Amino acid sequence: MAHNGSMKVTLLEPYGFCGGVLRALSLIKRAKKEHPSETIYLIGSLVHNEKVLESLKKDGFALIDGSCDTIEERLRTLPKGSAICFSAHGHPSSYDEIAKSRQLIAYDATCPFVYQNERKIKESLRACETVFFIGKKGHAEAEAVLSIDPKNVRLISPKEDIPCFEGKKVHVYSQTTMTLFEVEGIAKAIGKLYPDAIFEKTRCLDATRRQAAIKKGKDYGAILILGSKTSNNSLKLLEVAKTVYPNLPSYLCLDLKEAKELPLKGLRDVLLTSGASSSKEEVLDVKTYLESL
Numbered sequence: 354m355a356h357n358g359s360m361k362v363t364l365l366e367p368y369g370f371c372g373g374v375l376r377a378l379s380l381i382k383r384a385k386k387e388h389p390s391e392t393i394y395l396i397g398s399l400v401h402n403e404k405v406l407e408s409l410k411k412d413g414f415a416l417i418d419g420s421c422d423t424i425e426e427r428l429r430t431l432p433k434g435s436a437i438c439f440s441a442h443g444h445p446s447s448y449d450e451i452a453k454s455r456q457l458i459a460y461d462a463t464c465p466f467v468y469q470n471e472r473k474i475k476e477s478l479r480a481c482e483t484v485f486f487i488g489k490k491g492h493a494e495a496e497a498v499l500s501i502d503p504k505n506v507r508l509i510s511p512k513e514d515i516p517c518f519e520g521k522k523v524h525v526y527s528q529t530t531m532t533l534f535e536v537e538g539i540a541k542a543i544g545k546l547y548p549d550a551i552f553e554k555t556r557c558l559d560a561t562r563r564q565a566a567i568k569k570g571k572d573y574g575a576i577l578i579l580g581s582k583t584s585n586n587s588l589k590l591l592e593v594a595k596t597v598y599p600n601l602p603s604y605l606c607l608d609l610k611e612a613k614e615l616p617l618k619g620l621r622d623v624l625l626t627s628g629a630s631s632s633k634e635e636v637l638d639v640k641t642y643l644e645s646l
Contacts, residue, residue: 587628
């Protein structure tokens with residue numbers, strides 16, 4: 354519906370890079386300062402944002418991405434003594450072993466929440482527990498967790514994936530960026546099969562706050578989430594928006610260029626926020642654009 358005056362934009366906090374992304378970006382700046390004339394290899398997508406990765410490539414960083422097998426193969430071919438940086442999403446321990454054997458100088462940008470999750474899972478395994486990990490198949494964080502102990506760590510995605518073990522003590526963890534809807538649904542199904550299962554609260558506090566903030570929103574003309582379609586936490590924000598407001602148009606776009614292609618003109622108000630891998634500057638640029646409509 355057309356209206357007079359500029360669009361009202363409600364900026365939902367938190368927005369912009371999360372602490373883990375800021376830490377990762379700070380770490381690679383340090384790596385570049387310590388190795389100014391060398392190529393620094395990013396092992397896996399440091400952060401899930403194409404614009405950030407493209408900017409890093411222009412600054413002389415080289416991205417090594419793909420399947421675990423592909424990355425391991427590339428690691429083995431790097432010149433001895435090369436500087437590398439592991440992504441914020443975690444990585445298999447085999448990468449560390451290869452890096453050590455190749456005398457690579459490794460910087461580890463693993464998010465503290467992800468690292469804490471992995472540490473607790475290792476404690477459960479030492480206690481001879483079977484670990485169920487609620488997560489997304491193929492995601493770097495899930496792959497890293499599965500590599501800890503492929504026999505005793507089971508990835509649980511849809512409910513039908515829940516295996517049945519008699520007499521097994523089960524400890525349940527979840528990928529840090531999963532939505533509460535997903536975790537609660539699968540956890541309920543696990544609880545029916547394993548009444549004595551232990552459930553850990555391992556969702557990222559930042560992701561939890563962003564998802565909770567959307568739930569507290571009012572009735573807007575549309576919801577706009579700034580983030581990459583490769584970013585699980587951004588996709589989960591979109592899922593929450595569509596679940597809570599099924600009749601409201603909700604969009605996920607990478608940047609201002611993509612925002613300008615959306616059918617937002619004529620709306621009276623828009624709710625704006627971002628995933629953890631989009632900068633505050635990018636969000637504010639979009640906000641300024643929306644307010645001009």
